[in-house]
Amino acid sequence: MTKVKYYYDPDTLSYRKIEPKKSKKIRNILLFSAGSILSGFLGLLLLLNVNILNTPKELSLQREVKNYELQFEILDRKMQQMDEVLANIEERDNNIYRIYFEANPIPEEQRRAGFGGVNRYKSLEGFNNSDMIIETTKRMEIIQKQMVIQSRSLDEITKLAAEKEKLLASIPAIQPVNNAELTRMASGFGWRSDPFTKARKMHWGMDFTAPRGTPIYATGDGKITRADNRASGYGKHIRIEHGYGYMTIYAHLSRYNVKRGQEVRRGDLIGFVGSTGRSEAPHLHYEVWKDGERINPINFYYGSLTAEEFENMLKYASQENQSLD
Template sequence: MSKVKYYYDSETLSYKKIEQKKGRRLGIALLSVTGSFLAGFILLIIYLNIPQIETPKEKALKRELQNMKLQYGLLNKKMDQIQDVMANIEDRDNNIYRLYFEANPIPEEQRRAGFGGINRYKDLEGFDNSKLIKETTKRIDVLTKRLVVQSKSLDEIAGLAKEKGELLEAIPAIQPVNNEDLSRIASGYGWRTDPFTKVRKFHYGMDFTAPRGTPVYATGDGRVVRADSRSTGYGNHIRIDHGYGYTSLYGHLYKYNVRRGQRVKRGDVIGFVGSTGRSEAPHLHYEIFKDDDRINPINFYYGNLSPEEFGEVLEKAQRENQSLD
């Protein structure tokens, strides 16, 4: 209910009611509306130009977002370091390990291949920091794949290394009689004079003269496939299958120290020097077969001879003289 206003009329000495005109009332209303609009506009300008007032929850979410960006930045720096280490390992794998074991290098495109096909990162789209999250996730996926490829490569290298180690242990690589036990090297591989017929014939092994009973050593790891005297001319002899196409033969033995089927290691005493079979004096006749072909044993003494000792043995073996069998 609006208040009724009065004014004092000095001529009639009485109070009279103030009557407001309709036009004035409309002007006052318009002035009020205009004033309210201007006040609201001014408040809006002030609101837009002052720091936004945040609720405690909004502040907490903002801090969490900033921390997430910081953690993603640190994660990317760590991945840079990991990628550098990974690249170094891959380089050594291709240029040292795989090269040494005669394995084909792994192509760069195979190591660093991405992921084609469907969009694997669709769920990460539509956020303020989608690009950062997607790129980081992609880097992790590619790095994970590189680790898987490298792990499989190392598994392959480990298998090759084991096989290589077994091969190195199997190859007949030492002299079957110790140098200090030798009287002399009577004959090497090549054309020699037969002690019985005095005719030149090819001698397929090496003769090591030593006293009867001198130990004879297995020159590589393997399995004894023969220990008998049923091969013409060799007398009591032993044959060891070393695998990888290698076989070694030890002839004219006095007696055996192994039996057929037995596994032996390089350096094991397998028998003793004698003069059985077609032999002129106590000695060991030694041969090496590769894929059933007899080859020169002189090339396989690197396992227990110094360069000087090997040079001396080589010189003696090359002299053309009479063999002892």
């Protein structure tokens, strides 16, 4: 409230109220208004530029932005962990699984390849955190691509493993006659004396001496392609196609326990020892073929013989004696 001022009037011997001039009143009002407007403007600028006071909506938006930033940090850490796990799987895939199954490793540039062509991230531009969003999206897409490549690779490894298991089961790997029923291993693979002509002749298999009727077993999984006596010199014989280029022949049998077209597994009883065809005494003549070539069967007994038994067989097989067929 404005103070009222008085002056002493000597003529009336009394105090009179001092009335301000009208122009002064107007000036004071204008000064006050100008000062108020200026103070308000300065206060508004201060509030707008200094976060002293925020509206509830602004505070909510700030919390939301901070939450997004936190989520991006968590996502970044998770992607880093995924990178480490994927790198470990890829290393084992290239340096263990693929080497074991004889498959070519996947090139690093194929695993780490990005995405070329048009700008895939144009829709993510123009935001305050566009760089961070775009970089995170790129990393996620590259990880997704790596996972797809690795998934396909593991599918291939699974298929190769199944094929490897089938291959290992198909390779002739056991002795066709049990040692308990075997009289002796009469003759091995190599140059031998022919029992009929006495001439030195290549013997393309191994002869196992055993009593007539001794069981003969399939040495690997396969399919019976022949069980007849129409091959010269072999007499009654069986042929098994094992796949992967392998084939085995069991000759001079007394009788069969299988027929043509039958599927057999390693260890199945397929026939019995005899002395049919060009044979001097009851025995089994056994041959192993690989890719159309006859090879030494002694290299394929790792599935049934002890080290001592194999050493004894090797000693007898290396002797250049007389064969039985």
